[in-house]
Amino acid sequence: MTDAPAASRPTRDRPALKDWSLDELGERCVEAGWPRYRGVQIAGWIYGRGVEDPAGMTDLPAELREGLAQRWALRSLEVAEVQRSRDGTVKARLRGDDGAEIESVLIPEGDRNTLCVSTQVGCPLACSFCATGALGFRRNLRVGEIVDQVCRMRELLPEGQRITNLVFMGMGEPLLNRPALVRAIRTFQEPKAFAFGPRKITVSTAGVVPQIGRLLDEVDVNLAVSLHATTDALRDELVPINRSFPLEVLLGALRESPHFSRRRPVFFEYTLIAGVNDAPEDAMRLVGRLRGIPAKVNLIPMNPHADSAARPPAAKAIDAFAEVLLRRGLRATVRRPRGDDIDAACGQLHNRRHPERAGVAAVGPA
Ligand code: SF4
Structure with a gap:
């Protein structure tokens, strides 16, 4: 406490x-x-x-x-619960003044400490593999609640360490709370406040296309896109916002954006799910889809959780998928799950122990 x-x-x-x-x-x-x-x-x-x-x-x-x-209130959040993973990952349940709860995750890796920041209580986008999506949506976080995640979480680090990187990949779709997100990022980048450099902050989106350009016009940050599929039929299912902004619209906007270059690529997140999107044909199609976009692909083996029947592919299939991308000149890495023993890995944030405390009913997988 x-x-x-x-x-x-x-x-x-x-x-x-x-x-x-x-x-x-x-x-x-x-x-x-x-x-x-x-x-x-x-x-x-x-x-x-x-x-x-x-x-x-x-x-x-x-x-x-x-x-x-x-x-004035100097804190916007209090720490309700802290869980520590075997691999050093720390997840905290943080509570706002109205009782709404979110989760933040601290991921230590060598000399880096990355904080995964939430932007909404729950999420309205209902991606089918995501435990947060299964919770539904309660409200946007306020600026101070986004900022305070860094203040609360850095207190959980060992003496002398600091948070080096921020990724907006926690609960919620950041671009659906863009005004508060932008204000919080300005405080994070302000030299007299936190002084994070532009390449130290990454905002992840499921593909809210009209907001991408606006965000990047307003603040200089890295952009990550949760892609997960190479056909509209599959992406409609996995990431339902694809029905509003299909692949050609999303990828076309990124291809034409002036914000990206080889030194400042778009980071594509691709969750590998056994038997769903992990075939060599999917890898080939991914190469074709991303042609013309300065891109880096993060392959993330599915983190299993109770709200979904999806499972990660075997290690051999993961390596074969990565190999197809690398051979065709696409920059790609496989990201091993962190904190999965405390439900802190990607797609697992959802107040599992206390779903009622998120203030929304758990509605089951989308
Ligand atoms: S993956 Fe992200 S955008 Fe999709 S439901 Fe989960 S939190 Fe929302």
């Missing part, structure tokens, strides 16, 4: 400080009768140094320190 000081626990009584940009924080300081530059100082403590108890903000005057937590 969290050890947050009572004054900084999430509450609806006070405005949430993490909902604001640094400029807005400066303005709020002026409204409170404090100099504008105090906003940057406060952000430096909270985001840069991870100090959320005003008593620890030692270069602020006593009157400001006292006023801070009385006026």
Whole structure:
């Protein structure tokens, strides 16, 4: 459980400080009768140094320190539960001020610590292999709730370590919450706040085509696309938003986008499911579909979960699939599942232990 000081626990009584940009924080300081530059100082403590108890903000005057937590909520989420995987992956259930719960996953790998961030409570897109999709949708996360996932999760790292990469691949479709997502990314990239570099942040989409260009016009981040199929018939089933934006529309938009190059490719996520999309013909078709797009393919063997009968292919079939792509010059890697013993792997986030706490009824596989 969290050890947050009572004054900084999430509450609806006070405005949430993490909902604001640094400029807005400066303005709020002026409204409170404090100099504008105090906003940057406060952000430096909270985001840069991870100090959320005003008593620890030692270069602020006593009157400001006292006023801070009385006026504004400094936390938007509290940690409800933490699970640690055998492989070092850490999953936390995080609770907002209305009781809605999400999950964030920390994936340590060598000198990298990647945080998988959620953007919605549940998800409306109902991808058939995804446990979050099976939950349905409750609401979008607020800016502060997206930002606070980094603050809460970095406290779970060993002393001296920091989160190095952010991937928006947790619960929800990020592009259906684009305004809050963009504001949160600006705080993550702000040098006086978290100072993440552009190539350290990846936003993953199931293919909400009209929002892709808008996102990339607004912020400089990596884009990942959850592809999973090479025919519309199969993708309609696996990723139902394909019925609105079929493969030619999605891939055509990416091919024509000015945002991508060999150095800044589109990352395609392709979940390999035994007997469904793992045949050599699928691999050949994938090569053809991606022609003309600067691309990198992440092959992800299906993470089995209770809400789906789908299973991963045998290791031999996975290697053969990757081989077809590599031989034809497509950059491809196989991503081994992480945290699957605690349901923290891709497509497994769904408050399995407490589905009722997500605030939505579990409706079963789509
Ligand atoms: S895979 Fe992503 S977009 Fe699809 S249902 Fe799951 S969370 Fe939503």
